[in-house]
Amino acid sequence: MGYSSNLDLRLIFHKNSESRKxxxxxxxxxxxxxxxxxxxxxxxxxxxxxxxxxSKVYIENLLKYPEITIRLLKKYEESPGH
Structure with a gap:
């Protein structure tokens, strides 16, 4: 199990998987x-x-500046048909 759309399962995986050192x-x-x-x-x-x-500052800025998240969502938005 790697990536999961279920956040709770993903957190459990990260906290308990020895492959994620x-x-x-x-x-x-x-x-x-x-x-x-x-x-x-x-x-x-x-x-x-x-x-x-x-960057810790970049991560902190995600909380301070919601426009960063909006730009990320737009940048990595899938185009129709993909």
Missing amino acids: YTYKAKDWKLYYKIDCNSKKQGIAIENHIKRMK
Whole structure:
């Protein structure tokens, strides 16, 4: 099980899967921000985008500036037929 559209299952997977070495070892982490995506593909793309930023400030700015989330949703929106 990798990506899941069920947030609760995804959190359980990250907290308990030894294949996810960082999240498995870090037992004190919590959900900081959630973006409701239109598809699994869009969710994966946005998650990868945020991970590539490698910036705590960027993640904090997601909460401060809702327009960032809106831009991410538009940027990774699937075009009809895809």
